[in-house]
Amino acid sequence: MLRNTIYRGSFARMMTTGQPNIGRFTGKPNPVTGKYTVPFIEGDGVGPEISKSVKDIFAAAKVPIEWEPCDVGPIFVNGLTTIPDAAVQSINKHLVALKGPLATPIGKGHRSLNLTLRKTFNLFANVRPARSVPNYKTTYQNVDLVLIRENTEGEYSGIEHVISPGVIQSIKLITKDASERVIRYAFEYTRAIGRPRLVVVHKSTIQRMADGLFVNVAKELASEYPDIELQTELIDNTILNVVTHPESYTDAVSVCPNLYGDILSDLNSGLSAGSLGLTPSANIGDKVSIFEAVHGSAPDIAGQNKANPTALLLSSVMMLNHMGLNEHATKIENAILSTIASGSENRTGDLAGTATTSSFTEAVINKL
Numbered sequence: 558m559l560r561n562t563i564y565r566g567s568f569a570r571m572m573t574t575g576q577p578n579i580g581r582f583t584g585k586p587n588p589v590t591g592k593y594t595v596p597f598i599e600g601d602g603v604g605p606e607i608s609k610s611v612k613d614i615f616a617a618a619k620v621p622i623e624w625e626p627c628d629v630g631p632i633f634v635n636g637l638t639t640i641p642d643a644a645v646q647s648i649n650k651h652l653v654a655l656k657g658p659l660a661t662p663i664g665k666g667h668r669s670l671n672l673t674l675r676k677t678f679n680l681f682a683n684v685r686p687a688r689s690v691p692n693y694k695t696t697y698q699n700v701d702l703v704l705i706r707e708n709t710e711g712e713y714s715g716i717e718h719v720i721s722p723g724v725i726q727s728i729k730l731i732t733k734d735a736s737e738r739v740i741r742y743a744f745e746y747t748r749a750i751g752r753p754r755l756v757v758v759h760k761s762t763i764q765r766m767a768d769g770l771f772v773n774v775a776k777e778l779a780s781e782y783p784d785i786e787l788q789t790e791l792i793d794n795t796i797l798n799v800v801t802h803p804e805s806y807t808d809a810v811s812v813c814p815n816l817y818g819d820i821l822s823d824l825n826s827g828l829s830a831g832s833l834g835l836t837p838s839a840n841i842g843d844k845v846s847i848f849e850a851v852h853g854s855a856p857d858i859a860g861q862n863k864a865n866p867t868a869l870l871l872s873s874v875m876m877l878n879h880m881g882l883n884e885h886a887t888k889i890e891n892a893i894l895s896t897i898a899s900g901s902e903n904r905t906g907d908l909a910g911t912a913t914t915s916s917f918t919e920a921v922i923n924k925l
């Protein structure tokens with residue numbers, strides 16, 4: 558009974574009671590202050606602006622969290638991109654972090670720090686829910702999509718070679734271990750939020766060995782989850798179905814290899830909100846988890862007080878639920894959703910409103 562009611566009517570609240578058995582938070586508050594320490598990577602571009610919004614709202618809501626600034630500025634070790642030891646130690650100590658967007662230079666300089674973080678902490682599953690906001694009308698209504706993306710390999714393995722001038726080989730690495738880890742998590746997650754269906758999105762007609770392995774692992778694991786119906790779907794069919802009938806996925810969780818998940822989740826954001834500014838995510842590992850917005854550093858609007866902080870705020874709500882601070886999560890989530898629903902003067906430009914990052918933040922604080 559509980560399983561069918563957990564996810565309904567809430568945005569990003571699926572982790573409240575229905576915690577999967579994998580990747581649970583084991584951190585403890587400081588025994589003296591009663592507060593949890595959470596490393597905060599504010600990020601680039603709009604990162605500092607939307608991070609300030611989170612900090613202001615958390616302070617107003619009296620959330621028992623102390624932020625620890627976390628610098629992940631790139632360091633090169635034997636030519637490989639890595640992050641400072643202090644950041645690794647802080648995140649390993651506190652077992653959780655909140656992260657703003659990190660920009661990646663194109664074609665030169667350091668490798669993506671987003672990927673480096675996911676690899677460093679083995680954050681194997683990226684949970685990306687995309688839901689319509691109640692009373693905020695977009696082209697599509699009642700969209701409620703949950704996507705889990707493999708987060709450590711696939712096309713993001715960073716293995717590329719020049720075979721000969723003008724010929725590049727880029728390797729999509731798929732391993733049984735990583736596939737098993739994310740698909741098992743996806744089964745557990747589907748069960749925990751009370752959905753009856755897990756859809757494996759793939760292209761094994763073409764990527765016969767790589768996606769074939771991913772699909773076969775799912776089929777093998779399915780016998781351990783007789784309460785969940787496993788379906789497989791070619792990615793091109795998924796794209797068409799999700800655009801024409803997004804409501805047909807409201808009883809399902811989807812899981813897919815890395816790049817498909819990156820692309821599909823932006824599509825899901827567009828369908829649910831018409832913007833990237835609302836979609837949160839959780840990068841889950843066995844020990845550590847890092848929460849971040851799906852969007853990037855939005856350099857086109859950085860420093861202009863225009864960014865929508867909701868995606869990072871909802872990521873922080875997912876984090877609070879993950880940490881068991883459910884009441885604070887619900888309070889902040891409700892304040893955000895009712896602010897967005899309250900009219901265009903309280904919505905940022907990406908939602909066709911006139912609010913600034915700071916006026917939206919004020920409005921949320923007034924609704925706490």
Ligand SMILES: NC(=O)C1=CN([C@@H]2O[C@H](COP(=O)(O)OP(=O)(O)OC[C@H]3O[C@@H](n4cnc5c(N)ncnc54)[C@H](O)[C@@H]3O)[C@@H](O)[C@H]2O)C=CC1
Pocket residue numbers: 603657658659660661662671833834849850851852853854855856857858863864865866867868907
């Ligand atoms: N997880 C991460 O930290 C990610 C980082 N990136 C990095 O971000 C940089 C910019 O990437 P883009 O491809 O331009 O994608 P982007 O997500 O930064 O921006 C795409 C479009 O969405 C808008 N947008 C994004 N977030 C918004 C917000 N909170 N409020 C209002 N509008 C918003 C932007 O203004 C832009 O028009 C790149 O360096 C990229 O590597 C990109 C995606 C994810």
Ligand SMILES: O=C(O)CCC(=O)C(=O)O
Pocket residue numbers: 659660661669670671672819851
């Ligand atoms: O790291 C980047 O530059 C982009 C990362 C990204 O799009 C993602 O995987 O979320």
